[in-house]
Amino acid sequence: MIPMPKGLRLPKRPAGQAISSVLVVVLLAGALTVAAGAGFGVTQPLLGDGSAFLAKGHTVAHVNGETGLSDAELAQQLATGTERLQTVRLPDGRVAIVNKDTGTVTFLDAATMTVTGTKPGTKPGKPGGSGKDDIVPVATEKDGYLVDLKDNTVTKIVTPGQPPSQPVSAPGPIVGVAPGGDSAWVVTATGDAVEVVDGRAVRTVRVGAPAAGITQADGHPVVVATDGTAYAVDGAQPRAIGNLGVSGGNLVLGSWRGAGRLVVAVDRRTGRLGALDPRTGQVTTVTIRVGRSARLDAPVLLGTWAYVPDYAGPSLWRVNLATGTADRKPFEVPGRKGVPFSLEVSGGKVWANDQYDRRALVVDADGTQHYVDKGASPDVTDSQDETNGGGPTNPATPPDRPEGGEPQPGPTTPAPGPRVTVPTFPAGTPYQSACEQITALGLLCRPAPGGDRDGLDTGDVIFTDPPGGRQVPVDSRVVVRYVGPLRNPNVVGLPIKRACDTLDDRGLRCRRVTDPTPADTPQQLGVVSSQDPQAGEDIDKGGTVRLTYRDTIAAPSVQGSMHKAACDQLEKTYKMVCTAVEGDPATGGNQPGAVYAQDPAPGTVVRIGDRITVTYYRGSSTIGRYVGRNVDEACADVTRRGFTCVKQEGLTAWGNGTAGAVYQQTPDADTAHNVGSTVTLTFYSNTGPAIDSYAGRDINAACAAIQAAGYVCNPVNDLHRDTTANIVYAQDQAAGSAAPIGSAVTVRYSQWSTVEYYIYQRDDGSDVWVLRPAGQNPPGYGRQAFRVGQGYAAGTAIPGASFVNGYFCTIGGGRCGGLDVNHFASRFNAPYSLNGTAWEGPTGLAVFMASCPAGSVQIYRTWRGAGTAASPRVYSISSDPNANGAADREALGCVWA
Known part of the structure; x- marks a missing residue:
């Protein structure tokens, strides 16, 4: 057996799920090497397959929304007390786990889920967690950022080992953060939106009104003012796109962790929610019937549903934006009353998670809710544990941990008591019967609704945890997972067949009901207009859903259209059966193939699938003469004659004719052909001949070519x-x-030729060098030679020229700066003397570039020595300003390296 990677803790799970879970671990163990305590792995498909990374106590678990269970869990502790963790997917394939109290960031590889590094936090840890939401992580398409709402700064998250990014300060209190493409956006209370790209503030957009916050809608950052006006801020100027219908100082905007097409905001005080479509300007407002003690926060979007968290519950309100209605009761969120929980959209599902509760709420794309089990742990409680009254314990700190302290030793293990065997239940056993048998054995039965299973009806047992056949102590709890009531999916707006297929896939029956009122537009034909029961209501497996749709409409007029286009419109748009019949011959101005009669007549109410017969002018038509005519004009005439025109690009017009002019047609002009035949027009192309290679040619000759x-x-x-x-x-x-x-x-x-320059050493071995073009070293110099680079001939007037002059002294007696002979190059351009001795010069030596373009290097004249016999003046030319122990230097300019 392949050994399990270190650092993995598999949560307890029913036997029915154990095989798939163990398979995941075995696959990982064979494909990955995980350091002890470093991380956990999941297969890549799971990352986007209805799953999420949820904070669980002091660590993080990967939870599968389909099985309702945790796949794996990070063995590393990332928090203490009640410090809060938040996971953020970064665009480079990593997952960042942010401790929102300390600012510490732990990085995981998203493919292997191994820890790749840790960025220490800058905030001092507080015993038990601060309880304030000061640090907000956000991910753009390129980077991740930490927004500090206390310091009002935005800091780029860098890879461990990289230089730290400098925080960007906002010009006031930050009241909102959202991504937009490659940018992170924050907005201040005064309406200043700051765009941060690659860790730098690139601009500030002033909305000119107090801001309630910033959100993301349709992929763009949108600032919402306290008066409810929404402004798109990623253009050249802020642009008002509409008003949400809600306003005031209690607005909270939709979270970027569940952004969609719409701009959404909710009034915390009244429960009124506004949604604005930035494309159409349509506004939907819905009032959620919340109590006075409600603590609403940022909603998320999934499909046509909005989900609003209420920390007082804790609960989650579901709002149908397609119908403009809110549920009468919210979904219950496992966790502690009054304590904020995380809310995000991941893997096509909505996840509401209290970090310190074993369970989490998951809502599918169709609005169906269920619960997932993150697994038992000493630092989480189970608000659904019936031994605890079925509700949250709401502790001040996680179990087995005093306020701000370290884990305490648990009680000693009691002596083994009597044990019983968990029964195994055949398929089709009602959960009530299963619970009776379990209770009779002295065990505690906890029934829990689960998902659907083929071959089972509502109430039938799916599996037990622990599984059947396992021995457990008396008074142990046995979870009986059974097929719960289905949530009626939303199929309004779907074609009737697709809607029925959706119901059939859910184990529901479809009953089609036609609305006798004719459809106003063809888009309404065959599309579900209402359903009973309504979307989101509970329904037993095998239940029937009535779907109402329209199947009649007034027949359109297709007279004057070509018969093929007329039949395409009737069949594809109106869902009718079209028969085209040849009629009278085309005479006078009538066009062959044009419809001149139809049965039933226009305006007659017809049903989907009815047959409509169109009668068109029959016969052939004569092809016109198109050579020499513009191809677009000629093609229009071809179409008017009832033929199909094909425009074919041919020879280049350069040297041949006029661009766009027809020079060949098929079939020939003045020949008769059936209506609908293809006429091909070949025309001169506006594209020139193939471009030649001009490298190495004289510029004038190249331009002529x-x-x-x-x-x-x-x-x-x-x-x-x-x-x-x-x-x-x-x-x-x-x-x-x-x-x-x-x-x-x-x-x-x-226009300037380059010259290759060398420095040459005096043949007597003295440390005297001259700068000359390659091969032009003067007599007595050449003992050693070193390439300096490509410059320009002396006196060449290049743009930004640095003129280099030569100075030399040959009077001997050690009077040339302490030497008998000496040379140096300089940008100095005046007579020169050293220690009372005049030197020859200046003489033009070379022209270098004053600034250094790409591919060039700066050249220096360096020197040392006082210029006396005891301390001779020694000159050097080098790209190193400190060459040869230089005491000083002069930049001569740049040469091509």
């Missing part, structure tokens, strides 16, 4: 390495490519 090919020459003169004057060294358009006639072809050259 470009002009001759029908293009416009765009010569660009600039400095470049290894160039000969006026010879093309590069071109922007690749050789062999083509472009529209008259397009610019850019060729690059330099």
